[in-house]
Amino acid sequence: MYIQDQLAEIRAAIAAAERRAGRPAGSVQLLAVSKTFPVEDIMHAYRDGQRDFGENRLQEAMGKMPEMPADCTWHLIGPLQRNKVRKALEQGFALIEAVDSLRLAESISRIAGELGTTGRILLEVNVDAEESKHGFTPQGLLDDWPALTALPHLDIRGLMCIPAPTEDPEGARPAFAALRGLAEKLRAIGPLPLPELSMGMSHDFPVAVEEGATIVRVGSAIFGRRTYPAR
Numbered sequence: 001m002y003i004q005d006q007l008a009e010i011r012a013a014i015a016a017a018e019r020r021a022g023r024p025a026g027s028v029q030l031l032a033v034s035k036t037f038p039v040e041d042i043m044h045a046y047r048d049g050q051r052d053f054g055e056n057r058l059q060e061a062m063g064k065m066p067e068m069p070a071d072c073t074w075h076l077i078g079p080l081q082r083n084k085v086r087k088a089l090e091q092g093f094a095l096i097e098a099v100d101s102l103r104l105a106e107s108i109s110r111i112a113g114e115l116g117t118t119g120r121i122l123l124e125v126n127v128d129a130e131e132s133k134h135g136f137t138p139q140g141l142l143d144d145w146p147a148l149t150a151l152p153h154l155d156i157r158g159l160m161c162i163p164a165p166t167e168d169p170e171g172a173r174p175a176f177a178a179l180r181g182l183a184e185k186l187r188a189i190g191p192l193p194l195p196e197l198s199m200g201m202s203h204d205f206p207v208a209v210e211e212g213a214t215i216v217r218v219g220s221a222i223f224g225r226r227t228y229p230a231r
């Protein structure tokens with residue numbers, strides 16, 4: 001079975017990268033990015049033990065999540081509009097990964113408060129400062145840090161990035177290292193432990209693991225080619 005073979009290869013590649021980097025086995029979470037793929041495909045991965053899945057569109061995720069067994073966990077990895085925050089929180093994602101502005105973080109905190117819950121989020125950083133992309137610039141994040149950490153109904157778990165695509169996976173290494181460096185800086189400022197770094201996709205996840213990723217988001221290398229684009 002194609003998906004199960006691919007999963008086995010990816011798990012082995014993650015384990016090898018953990019060893020190369022001197023990191024403990026099992027320190028990286030494999031998020032299977034199932035966007036655009038039907039529940040039938042996702043079930044193949046599930047039967048092979050995969051439990052953590054990523055979707056980038058809220059509407060699509062809302063259609064699939066109830067169809068999958070309840071012990072799956074889901075991350076929303078795509079951009080979230082402020083008018084959909086309530087729906088996203090009610091949907092019960094384990095993590096909302098791509099929080100890209102203070103305004104969005106404020107809105108998640110406020111609505112989480114109303115719902116009597118806590119928004120578990122990552123902050124998306126535009127590490128290579130591409131103008132067309134979402135995310136905090138590194139300096140912008142440092143500037144907004146006091147306001148972000150003061151929000152009462154947020155659990156800011158760490159940082160994520162989607163660097164500009166490069167032909168050679170090594171091309172993403174500086175961006176991954178920059179995200180790790182920024183997390184270290186923020187940890188030093190306090191008060192949050194920021195345990196998670198979500199970085200690395202099908203093309204470059206081993207490099208990301210070497211640079212400290214705790215979550216890798218892998219889609220096409222598991223499920224095959226998508227017929228419509230990611231964002």
Ligand SMILES: *Cc1c(COP(=O)(O)O)cnc(C)c1O
Pocket residue numbers: 033035056077078162201202203217218219220221230231
């Ligand atoms: C689609 C997507 C991925 C997975 O991309 P692949 O190259 O298919 O592994 C990872 N992260 C985000 C935010 C995505 O939208």
